[in-house]
Amino acid sequence: MFKKFSTEEVSAQNQVKASVQRKIRQSIADEYPGLEQVLEDLIPKKSPLIVAKCQNHLNLVVVNNVPLFFNIRDGPYMPTLRLLHQYPDIMKKLQVDRGAIRFVLSGANIMCPGLTSPGGSLDDEVGAETPVAIMAEGKQHALAIGFTKMSAKEIRDINKGIGVDNMHYLNDGLWKSGYIVALATSLSFAAY
Amino acid sequence: MAGKPQPVRVLYCAVCSLPAEYCEFGPDFEKCKPWLIQNAPDLYPDLVKEANAKETDKVANQLQSTGISSGGGDGAASSAPKEEVKRLPGGKIKKKEKQEVTIEKVTRNKRKSITTVKGLELFGVKLSDASKKLGKKFATGASVVKGPTEKDQIDVQGDIAYDIVEFITDTWPDVPEAAIFFIEDGRKVPAA
Numbered sequence: 203m204f205k206k207f208s209t210e211e212v213s214a215q216n217q218v219k220a221s222v223q224r225k226i227r228q229s230i231a232d233e234y235p236g237l238e239q240v241l242e243d244l245i246p247k248k249s250p251l252i253v254a255k256c257q258n259h260l261n262l263v264v265v266n267n268v269p270l271f272f273n274i275r276d277g278p279y280m281p282t283l284r285l286l287h288q289y290p291d292i293m294k295k296l297q298v299d300r301g302a303i304r305f306v307l308s309g310a311n312i313m314c315p316g317l318t319s320p321g322g323s324l325d326d327e328v329g330a331e332t333p334v335a336i337m338a339e340g341k342q343h344a345l346a347i348g349f350t351k352m353s354a355k356e357i358r359d360i361n362k363g364i365g366v367d368n369m370h371y372l373n374d375g376l377w378k379s380g381y382i383v384a385l386a387t388s389l390s391f392a393a394y
Numbered sequence: 395m396a397g398k399p400q401p402v403r404v405l406y407c408a409v410c411s412l413p414a415e416y417c418e419f420g421p422d423f424e425k426c427k428p429w430l431i432q433n434a435p436d437l438y439p440d441l442v443k444e445a446n447a448k449e450t451d452k453v454a455n456q457l458q459s460t461g462i463s464s465g466g467g468d469g470a471a472s473s474a475p476k477e478e479v480k481r482l483p484g485g486k487i488k489k490k491e492k493q494e495v496t497i498e499k500v501t502r503n504k505r506k507s508i509t510t511v512k513g514l515e516l517f518g519v520k521l522s523d524a525s526k527k528l529g530k531k532f533a534t535g536a537s538v539v540k541g542p543t544e545k546d547q548i549d550v551q552g553d554i555a556y557d558i559v560e561f562i563t564d565t566w567p568d569v570p571e572a573a574i575f576f577i578e579d580g581r582k583v584p585a586a
């Protein structure tokens with residue numbers, strides 16, 4: 203998703219109306235109850251919230267020049283990795299084995315065997331079409347944000363093919379442009 | 395669960411921006427290594443060992459090649475001579491730099507041109523002063539400009555190459571004519 207992402211792909215970025223801001227905030231609060239107590243710090247009601255619309259129907263939620271969440275069309279909001287690193291427990295986690303790390307970091311989707319091998323691990327509560335944190339064997343921090351194509355149980359049973367789509371990973375365009383987006387946003391016209 | 399969840403502090407590599415534990419999978423692990431040894435020794439214990447081994451090798455080599463171990467730190471002894479070459483006391487003349495003045499005519503539009511003069515500072519000439527004198531002499535605009543290689547140059551409006559050499563040697567007798575060159579079609583041509 204973000205492999206070649208750059209600020210050039212931001213086709214429009216606008217400060218959203220208060221009603222839209224409330225809606226986004228509520229969606230995020232519903233999806234990430236673990237953030238309840240820090241939500242006001244992350245997305246202060248009074249700070250402007252900017253939505254950067256990018257190619258492929260991707261939206262970035264930017265507050266105080268920091269991209270915090272993204273979603274596709276009206277899909278669920280997913281945190282950026284920098285945010286997830288700060289609050290690692292807000293998402294369910296799946297773990298890939300060490301051998302899969304370099305593939306994930308080059309943007310590949312996550313194959314079932316990388317999750318079912320001894321170095322991997324699955325959370326059985328994870329259903330299909332769910333945002334998840336992708337952790338790695340022997341590492342403390344997440345290396346990617348994924349969106350499951352099948353449930354954890356199916357990943358275990360089927361055990362082949364793509365189990366999780368790789369949405370955002372360390373050193374992809376969004377990771378690298380974190381600050382650039384921030385800069386571009388601060389320079390953009392604060393439209394309505 | 396009492397109180398706000400505190401954000402986790404992640405150690406990000408200052409070289410490649412990834413969490414330090416992922417440097418080994420990053421774009422250029424070699425470049426990260428010195429930073430990691432300093433800042434994340436516990437994540438990469440092998441690196442530190444490796445570095446220590448190299449360091450002892452180096453010291454051993456130094457001792458062998460010089461044959462002395464003048465008590466007082468090898469580090470200081472080896473770095474001192476380097477400094478000397480770079481800059482003489484007073485900083486007026488850099489020893490390594492070839493002392494020469496180059497003059498180049500750059501065509502701006504069809505008819506307008508700029509003559510750039512580089513290297514006067516190598517002869518102890520103050521550039522701001524020189525630029526004033528050149529402007530006065532040729533009744534034109536002259537300014538000190540930051541050159542591409544962090545060295546300053548003087549830009550003089552107009553094509554004054556024809557008698558600038560005489561002016562330079564007259565005004566600053568320290569600059570020998572033999573050290574003045576024209577750049578013509580990318581080639582260096584002695585003015586003398």
Ligand SMILES: [Zn+2]
Pocket residue numbers: 407408409410411412414416417420426
């Ligand atoms: Zn690094």
